[in-house]
Amino acid sequence: MPLALPASSARSILRRVIGAGLRAADPASALLKCVHRAGHRLQVGHRRYDLRFFDRVVVVGAGKASVRMAQALERVLGPYLDGGLIVVKTGHRLPTKRVTVIEAGHPIPDRAGLEAAKQLCARAAELGPRDLLIVLLSGGASSLIPAPVDGVSLADKQKLTQLLLRSGAAIQEVNAVRKHLSTIKGGRLAEATRARIVTLILSDVIGDELTAIGSGPTTPDPSTYREAIAIMKRRRIWMKAPASIRRHLERGDRGDVSETPKPGAARFRRVQHEIIGNNEMTLVAAAQAAQRAGLRTVLFSTPLVGEAAQAGKTFASLAARLSEGNGIVRRPYCLVAGGETTVTVTGRGTGGRAQEFAVAAAGEISGLHKTWVAAIGTDGTDGPTDVAGAVVSGSTLDQAKRNGLNLRRALTQHNAYPALRALKSHIVTGPTGTNVNDLYLLLAL
Ligand SMILES: Nc1ncnc2c1ncn2[C@@H]1O[C@H](COP(=O)(O)OP(=O)(O)O)[C@@H](O)[C@H]1O
Ligand SMILES: O=C(O)[C@@H](CO)OP(=O)(O)O
Known part of the structure; x- marks a missing residue:
């Protein structure tokens, strides 16, 4: 399955993990x-x-x-x-x-x-x-x-x-x-x-x-x-x-x-x-692929649900907690979670729940080195858009600021798509032929 991921040092790992899932x-x-x-x-x-x-x-x-x-x-x-x-x-x-x-x-x-x-x-x-x-x-x-x-x-x-x-x-x-x-x-x-x-x-x-x-x-x-x-x-x-x-x-x-x-x-x-x-089929295979890539891997048994932005924030906040040394998982690691969030949409913005999850996660991991969060809908179409989801890193927020993009506003206006597009953060798979909810990854190398 062709995966078009944005360039990053984590690119090949994400490609393998998502592809396996x-x-x-x-x-x-x-x-x-x-x-x-x-x-x-x-x-x-x-x-x-x-x-x-x-x-x-x-x-x-x-x-x-x-x-x-x-x-x-x-x-x-x-x-x-x-x-x-x-x-x-x-x-x-x-x-x-x-x-x-x-x-x-x-x-x-x-x-x-x-x-x-x-x-x-x-x-x-x-x-x-x-x-x-x-x-x-x-x-x-x-x-x-x-x-x-x-x-x-x-x-x-x-x-x-x-x-x-x-x-x-x-x-x-x-x-x-x-x-x-x-x-x-x-x-x-x-x-x-x-x-x-x-x-x-x-x-x-x-x-x-x-x-x-x-x-x-x-x-x-x-x-x-x-x-x-x-x-x-x-x-x-x-x-x-x-x-x-x-x-x-x-x-x-x-x-x-x-x-x-x-x-x-x-x-x-x-x-x-x-x-x-x-959903579990995807999570188990993704976790196995992360393990094969040499990462300490944790598979969440509890699905992520609720408002996408909140779920993205909570999931990504684990990165900061783990980097403070409070956690039991040391780098390089990959947290694998599944679930399906919801978005209460207001206004006329363009986006989807995985994209909204990723934008919220970007704020939370901002400044953390070698840290990425990916969120994708396994069907290949996140909300009414042509992308499967998005991947953000510890530098995404800075990059957005340098480009005059306001990610907070992208969230409040439910308009994550154009911002992620400008940041080249989208994950594009095309229709995958399957549909087993979403896959969320937190990767720290
Ligand atoms: N602008 C938007 N920003 C974020 N989410 C949106 C937006 N527009 C629609 N959505 C979400 O997209 C969902 C439908 O997307 P879709 O991926 O087709 O869902 P499903 O995979 O469940 O069929 C809706 O539940 C809605 O919450
Ligand atoms: O068809 C449906 O009722 C739902 C759940 O199975 O699917 P989707 O959210 O993809 O529309």
């Missing part, structure tokens, strides 16, 4: 570890299926990593696969043999996604009890297959998505709302088909909650209309949301429209869910 998260390899076939016998995790029993085996799916998963599944199933369709983010297409790939908008849903979602639902709905539906799910699915309930338009959903994503809400909150406005999310896809279902999931939600990843189209949903309304009010977007959306959620709360299927519902007995990989 991204390679380890390859969705195809992850799927091949979980799904095996010998003749007509299919093994998925601990479950076995006799493919002779099924009239048809169809795959549907959505998410940034779904195309690599589909490629691997085609290899495993060979002639047993009757085709299907998956939806990926525009620009993430890769060649497939039997599975149709549709590109659609992310993070804001678009018309292509709406049409794709219709096709996907129709494909699932035509299947019967003697068919097997394999669902490939990864982060991004919620936006890629919008299926708004009656009375809510695509434009309304686009507006709501914009509001939710900028509100600082955690993904569980965002998706609790989305699940109550959809005919596909929150277990509705499972309800719409009579086929046996196997859902293979590459998780981009810390904690791997099935109901949160891609809004759990084949998972029962414990959340309620009432909670969705409370979340929107707490995040101060209720009054800004389109009237059609408020109306639908209020009707749901009164019991005038049906709730999403709840845990315990009989339908889900014929659904198998398998998490094929998550």
Whole structure:
């Protein structure tokens, strides 16, 4: 995978560590570890299926990593696969043999996604009890297959998505709302088909909650209309949301429209869910690569979450603490952490959570020699930008000042992108084909 990193003495180490982390998260390899076939016998995790029993085996799916998963599944199933369709983010297409790939908008849903979602639902709905539906799910699915309930338009959903994503809400909150406005999310896809279902999931939600990843189209949903309304009010977007959306959620709360299927519902007995990989794959491989590079390596078991700038500051502050000699890790070292932060976006700036994390970290490590912090989104696109993240060093703040760049303002205006670009601090990977949250590194040589 080509990595364009800014020049620095740490360049080759960062390249190796990040490269190893991204390679380890390859969705195809992850799927091949979980799904095996010998003749007509299919093994998925601990479950076995006799493919002779099924009239048809169809795959549907959505998410940034779904195309690599589909490629691997085609290899495993060979002639047993009757085709299907998956939806990926525009620009993430890769060649497939039997599975149709549709590109659609992310993070804001678009018309292509709406049409794709219709096709996907129709494909699932035509299947019967003697068919097997394999669902490939990864982060991004919620936006890629919008299926708004009656009375809510695509434009309304686009507006709501914009509001939710900028509100600082955690993904569980965002998706609790989305699940109550959809005919596909929150277990509705499972309800719409009579086929046996196997859902293979590459998780981009810390904690791997099935109901949160891609809004759990084949998972029962414990959340309620009432909670969705409370979340929107707490995040101060209720009054800004389109009237059609408020109306639908209020009707749901009164019991005038049906709730999403709840845990315990009989339908889900014929659904198998398998998490094929998550953030940890990347972290472990990155840590191993750092060790191989001769660095003392610490892998954080606690994910970094919360506001990106705060998380960046806290993570980077460890460098100063360790350099004062208070710590137990001596140079050269590499701290490896994962997680997924959020940004409460105000204004019209351009950036993403990894870039914001890096800018905040730059302030914290300023003046420390041979010290770097890198933050990257494993999918290769940080926020609505064309970069994966950024790397900053102990001299980044000075360099910014010399160039007349105000990093503090870049943070308050959520405008990290232009500053990092001017500083040549961006990490560019292009679409990586995977999506397992973020990777954060603190490197001191
Ligand atoms: N100007 C900005 N500065 C910082 N973060 C932003 C900005 N604009 C959007 N974001 C963040 O980008 C996130 C969406 O980015 P994306 O990388 O696509 O997320 P995901 O990987 O979860 O799909 C939003 O949650 C929002 O917080
Ligand atoms: O699809 C989704 O619901 C989320 C979480 O899985 O992914 P993303 O944040 O990438 O849109």
